[in-house]
Amino acid sequence: MTSEKTLKQFNLRITKIRIAVLDALSASPAALSYSVLQDALSAFDRTTLYRTLLTLTDHGLIHKAYEENGESYYARCFGCTGQDHHHEHLHLKCSSCGGVECLEISEELKLNLAQLPFEEINISAKGPCSSCAIQGG
Amino acid sequence: MTSEKTLKQFNLRITKIRIAVLDALSASPAALSYSVLQDALSAFDRTTLYRTLLTLTDHGLIHKAYEENGESYYARCFGCTGQDHHHEHLHLKCSSCGGVECLEISEELKLNLAQLPFEEINISAKGPCSSCAIQGG
DNA sequence: CTGTTTATGCAACATTGTTGCATTTTTAGT
DNA sequence: ACTAAAAATGCAACAATGTTGCATAAACAG
Ligand SMILES: [Mn+2]
Ligand SMILES: [Mn+2]
Ligand SMILES: [Zn+2]
Ligand SMILES: [Zn+2]
Numbered sequence: 594m595t596s597e598k599t600l601k602q603f604n605l606r607i608t609k610i611r612i613a614v615l616d617a618l619s620a621s622p623a624a625l626s627y628s629v630l631q632d633a634l635s636a637f638d639r640t641t642l643y644r645t646l647l648t649l650t651d652h653g654l655i656h657k658a659y660e661e662n663g664e665s666y667y668a669r670c671f672g673c674t675g676q677d678h679h680h681e682h683l684h685l686k687c688s689s690c691g692g693v694e695c696l697e698i699s700e701e702l703k704l705n706l707a708q709l710p711f712e713e714i715n716i717s718a719k720g721p722c723s724s725c726a727i728q729g730g
Numbered sequence: 731m732t733s734e735k736t737l738k739q740f741n742l743r744i745t746k747i748r749i750a751v752l753d754a755l756s757a758s759p760a761a762l763s764y765s766v767l768q769d770a771l772s773a774f775d776r777t778t779l780y781r782t783l784l785t786l787t788d789h790g791l792i793h794k795a796y797e798e799n800g801e802s803y804y805a806r807c808f809g810c811t812g813q814d815h816h817h818e819h820l821h822l823k824c825s826s827c828g829g830v831e832c833l834e835i836s837e838e839l840k841l842n843l844a845q846l847p848f849e850e851i852n853i854s855a856k857g858p859c860s861s862c863a864i865q866g867g
Numbered sequence: 868c869t870g871t872t873t874a875t876g877c878a879a880c881a882t883t884g885t886t887g888c889a890t891t892t893t894t895a896g897t
Numbered sequence: 898a899c900t901a902a903a904a905a906t907g908c909a910a911c912a913a914t915g916t917t918g919c920a921t922a923a924a925c926a927g
Contacts (some may be wrong), residue, residue, distance in 0.1 A: 606893055638907045663804050663915060688849060705839045711857035712825060720848035743924055773877045800884060800914060
């Protein structure tokens, strides 16, 4: 689905930066850091990017996949609606290339997590990502 | 064990700020945010606090329990050695009081996590903490 | 006590988070 | 297509944190 249609579906106004952010995150297999987004979207003011990321996160179109040392990584959400981000997956920070990816987890683990009495649960891990593991490291 | 002895045990030099940080984190049942530590240790330069937190983390005496929107929470480590932080527990950010606490997890969940091929795994959650849940909220 | 090693304090700068407000853009209604 | 209302953007401004270099002070081994 095109970014315009997605925005419309979520009752959000269609603006250039929102389309650009959604396009960028949709096109990337890995999560993108704030600084990378900033560079890619340098045509826009960084405050606008800041608020765009807030808006898209609040409405469940994207999510913050990882945060460390003040560096945040964002990824496209699939299946999230409104405030209800249900990330039944894991966020892996590659110890080799530094990339961040969203990974599916086992059904068993999902069940375990679902039993915990919390509103929101996130798992993050460090280790070789799929690409780096193949090439050895 | 006293903070001095702990430092000696880890082959770290005994300095005022290291003792102060260890004392503060050992005394608190919840993790302490950077800003709280900063305020409590305002006698020291913030660069020194920054480097102290790095050093104590690197040697496994403390760990970063939670990070969000550039705010980091630190907690005393028990059973961690050197770079090998093995946090078989969960970090809960209270949706009511905002406090962060380290919680034990079930053996079953530990086993599930242990099967994942990663060097380090962290779980964080949001929801009412033990104190706030009692009082209702 | 003394020399060596290491930590600290300070300056400096980069990055990010965050808010207010005037201006521009988007949208819905005509 | 035109217009008014609602919302988003750009810009300024400031706070907080991350990060490094370097001179000075403190810790430690002998
Ligand atoms: Mn994700
Ligand atoms: Mn912990
Ligand atoms: Zn990688
Ligand atoms: Zn609480």
